[in-house]
Amino acid sequence: MSHDRVLSGMRPTGQLHIGNYRGAAQQFVELQDSGKECFFFVVDLHALNEVTGHVDLDATSVEVVRSYMACGLDPDKVVLYRQSHVPEISEVSQVLSNFTTLAQLRRCTTWKGKIDAKAIAEMVTRKDAQDDESAGEMVRSSTPNYGSLTEVDLYHFGNELNAGLLLYPVLMAADILAVRSTLVPVGADQRQHVEFARGYARTFNHMFQTDALVIPELTEESSVTVPGLNGSTKMSKSANNSIALLDSPKLIKKKIMRMPTQEEPIGARTVGTENLYQLIELFCDESLADEFLDRWGNSADKFFGEMKGKLADRLVQLLEPIQSRYASISTSDVRDVLAQGAQKVRPVAADVLHHMKTAIGLEGGA
Known part of the structure; x- marks a missing residue:
């Protein structure tokens, strides 16, 4: 097995469709079969950014892992776990949040994208643009044009978003750094977040004269977009234009x-x-x-x-x-796999956290 430790996450979306299979599950299986050590986890804490009421993230987390296993992921070859089952990740995130600035976080494409989405809707309401598509072209051009919207408007849009979204890149950095991953394959839209993690690791190690955090390498995966069945958008369950893996x-x-x-x-x-x-x-x-x-x-x-x-x-x-x-895979089987995965990951994350705390001075040495 290669000395590389690969990390990649899966959203707790429940059952998959063929777009998920071609765009993600196949790539996970290829990584599994590459000989590298693979840590694959359900990003259930990240999913809280979109929660506005009760949603059974427990059930959808189990379901998505069951679907990935059906696509070929073998728990004897990879480590599968849930983000929320490794509390050390959240504590690493809390520590890292003290070494970043609001300006850095506001430059994050995820944060800016949410503000732009609000701006686009408002531009259509104000008749600055005819529709979402034309407003989107104005906002995302090389010279952004927000019509009659002011900097104050954009600031207020940001105030309406939750703090978890602002801190998204910090938690993602913790996901990466807490398990000493050395290789993080991502699409172009996630590249910035991995660069943040690399930056946090360098800053922390330099500030406290330590090697507590491993600086991961980034590999940009070619993204596969599977078109939907309705002739307009990409395939997704929400657009009702998909073929589920379990369709008859x-x-x-x-x-x-x-x-x-x-x-x-x-x-x-x-x-x-x-x-x-x-x-x-x-x-x-x-x-x-x-x-x-x-x-x-x-x-x-x-x-x-x-x-x-x-x-x-x-x-x-x-x-x-x-x-x-x-x-052939029961939900009980999946829960056992996830529990075993957390048991393997938690000692790694606890050791990283201990070294971080020791470097800072929160804990003693040994």
């Missing part, structure tokens, strides 16, 4: 056959037709994707229904073993 063969075929496509394969592809091609490219043999393009460019016969049928058959074939493994 009949339901899968029904959903695929209902995808919007042009009647005639002539001219520019519509969004729905483009999505059909992308799904074929992502989940089917290369030969079928080539056939799609060939028939698109050289034939006037209607073939979308045939292509949808072949895509549906392939998805049924892909999901059958996943569904079989899922049925």
